[in-house]
Amino acid sequence: MHELSIATHILELAEEEARKAGCTKILDIELEIGALAGVQQDALCFGFEAVSKNSMAELATLTIITRQGQAKCSGCNASFPVQSFFEPCPHCATILHTIEQGEELHMVAVNAE
Ligand SMILES: [Zn+2]
Numbered sequence: 001m002h003e004l005s006i007a008t009h010i011l012e013l014a015e016e017e018a019r020k021a022g023c024t025k026i027l028d029i030e031l032e033i034g035a036l037a038g039v040q041q042d043a044l045c046f047g048f049e050a051v052s053k054n055s056m057a058e059l060a061t062l063t064i065i066t067r068q069g070q071a072k073c074s075g076c077n078a079s080f081p082v083q084s085f086f087e088p089c090p091h092c093a094t095i096l097h098t099i100e101q102g103e104e105l106h107m108v109a110v111n112a113e
Pocket of ligand 1: 075089
């Protein structure tokens, strides 16, 4: 399961951050996930609950901020919101574009004590 490996990675990163700050308990982890990142948020939360058992983050809350997809048209250079990779430009209908936003998966903040 894709989300389970992401959850494991997030946990490792968060624990590293918390240890660096001299903390022993992770309270909250804030993530930014793009709508086009291909991550199922429910599955990620569920996976995180599983992997964080008996860790510093056992009771931590996962806060997820969703970033909408945005593309830049290769035909007319307009930027427009997209739900998927294959949406045509609303201005000139070309389907060639570059994704500007929406594929990210970042850990924004770790709140620990
Ligand atoms: Zn266009």
